Amino acid sequence: MTTVQKIKEVEDEMNRTQKNKATSYHLGQLKAKLAKLRRELINPSGGGGGGGGPGFDVARTGIASVGFVGFPSVGKSTLMSKLTGTHSEVSEIEFTTLTTVPGTVKVHGAPIQILDLPGIIEGANDGRGRGRQVIAVARTCHLIFIILDVLKPLGDKKIIEQELEGFGIRLNKTPPNITVRKKDKGGVSITNTVPLTNIDHDEIKAVLSEYKMSNADVAIRQAGATADDLVDIIEGNRIYIPALYVLNKIDAISIEELDLLYKIPYSVPVSSKDWLNVDELIEKMWETLNLVRVYTKPRGLAPDYSQPVILHRGKCTVEDFCSSIHKEIAKQMKYAIVWGASAKHARGQKVGLDHVLEDEDVVHISKK
Ligand SMILES: Nc1nc2c(ncn2[C@@H]2O[C@H](COP(=O)(O)OP(=O)(O)OP(=O)(O)O)[C@@H](O)[C@H]2O)c(=O)[nH]1
Ligand SMILES: [K+]
Numbered sequence: 001m002t003t004v005q006k007i008k009e010v011e012d013e014m015n016r017t018q019k020n021k022a023t024s025y026h027l028g029q030l031k032a033k034l035a036k037l038r039r040e041l042i043n044p045s046g047g048g049g050g051g052g053g054p055g056f057d058v059a060r061t062g063i064a065s066v067g068f069v070g071f072p073s074v075g076k077s078t079l080m081s082k083l084t085g086t087h088s089e090v091s092e093i094e095f096t097t098l099t100t101v102p103g104t105v106k107v108h109g110a111p112i113q114i115l116d117l118p119g120i121i122e123g124a125n126d127g128r129g130r131g132r133q134v135i136a137v138a139r140t141c142h143l144i145f146i147i148l149d150v151l152k153p154l155g156d157k158k159i160i161e162q163e164l165e166g167f168g169i170r171l172n173k174t175p176p177n178i179t180v181r182k183k184d185k186g187g188v189s190i191t192n193t194v195p196l197t198n199i200d201h202d203e204i205k206a207v208l209s210e211y212k213m214s215n216a217d218v219a220i221r222q223a224g225a226t227a228d229d230l231v232d233i234i235e236g237n238r239i240y241i242p243a244l245y246v247l248n249k250i251d252a253i254s255i256e257e258l259d260l261l262y263k264i265p266y267s268v269p270v271s272s273k274d275w276l277n278v279d280e281l282i283e284k285m286w287e288t289l290n291l292v293r294v295y296t297k298p299r300g301l302a303p304d305y306s307q308p309v310i311l312h313r314g315k316c317t318v319e320d321f322c323s324s325i326h327k328e329i330a331k332q333m334k335y336a337i338v339w340g341a342s343a344k345h346a347r348g349q350k351v352g353l354d355h356v357l358e359d360e361d362v363v364h365i366s367k368k
């Protein structure tokens with residue numbers, strides 16, 4: 001039996017099994033089994049098939065990358081071409097785009113790389129079509145645009161999400177607050193700082209036993225944690241990426257239908273063809289990328305607002321700022337003066353390398 005067939009078999013059994021007290025051990029086992037099988041698809045032992053492969057993994061430029069994922073002919077290339085000014089073939093025929101097509105769009109002074117990708121179909125992460133290569137590229141992006149055609153069934157959204165999830169991508173999620181520590185003896189002990197509403201001790205033990213962890217301390221600090229969250233922590237190779245749902249072709253629907261679309265979380269309705277609401281999409285993209293612009297102020301001169309240094313939130317200390325200009329600057333710095341949201345006073349604050357900067361701060365580096 002192939003891995004794909006084995007996965008199908010476990011999924012069928014899960015669907016047949018009702019969740020209750022008597023079945024939770026069994027369900028826990030099945031969830032762990034499924035994750036282990038899926039891992040074989042993400043990293044095939046025979047090599048090949050896992051990574052982007054030739055032609056798929058393009059050179060990365062700019063400060064962040066956005067990957068376009070969706071079924072064929074939803075309008076990925078139309079949007080990418082107009083957004084970046086880079087040509088990517090458009091046609092009503094499915095599977096027009098056959099490989100990664102990169103382009104760049106500048107937003108608030110930051111060059112953002114846009115990756116137009118081939119369309120994927122259901123079963124993509126099991127190796128159908130070029131789906132695996134497409135999803136492998138998506139795994140490396142800072143943001144995923146899931147492009148949907150509003151004229152197609154909304155169930156398509158769920159299918160695309162499942163394809164990405166099956167490949168270890170977690171969308172608009174943070175890593176579950178669960179720790180699992182292996183030990184030499186003493187069996188399994190479970191502590192929880194929140195009530196266990198979606199997982200019970202049997203399920204936890206079943207998951208651990210499936211991973212041959214008979215001695216371990218498990219601490220659950222996440223409300224609503226599930227067996228899938230526990231599996232994610234044990235598997236460890238999950239990638240947490242923000243996603244926006246781009247609901248394309250709104251030129252072809254009524255205002256009433258459009259109102260309903262606005263209720264979908266993380267979504268932006270647009271028409272790539274008629275350039276409707278694309279400005280809102282660009283603004284949402286900017287917010288979701290969570291970038292920090294920092295302006296440099298040389299001694300005695302006004303800040304240079306034309307060329308911000310762009311940093312990623314969570315990696316935006318004065319030291320990160322220095323390193324992104326030149327690797328020697330941090331060593332030469334005596335202190336920095338910061339103006340803006342991260343500074344305590346309007347007249348500026350003297351800070352060191354570990355000071356965390358905010359968007360649109362102005363920084364002066366004073367050298368030794
Ligand atoms: N009405 C309407 N049609 C659109 C819109 N955007 C794209 N299209 C049409 O949809 C068809 C497919 O567009 P593409 O940009 O090639 O779609 P794609 O997702 O890149 O397709 P593949 O590369 O084959 O996966 C073309 O006929 C486009 O003209 C839109 O906003 N409104
Ligand atoms: K197409």
Ligand SMILES: [Mg+2]
Binds near residue numbers: 119
């Ligand atoms: Mg295309």
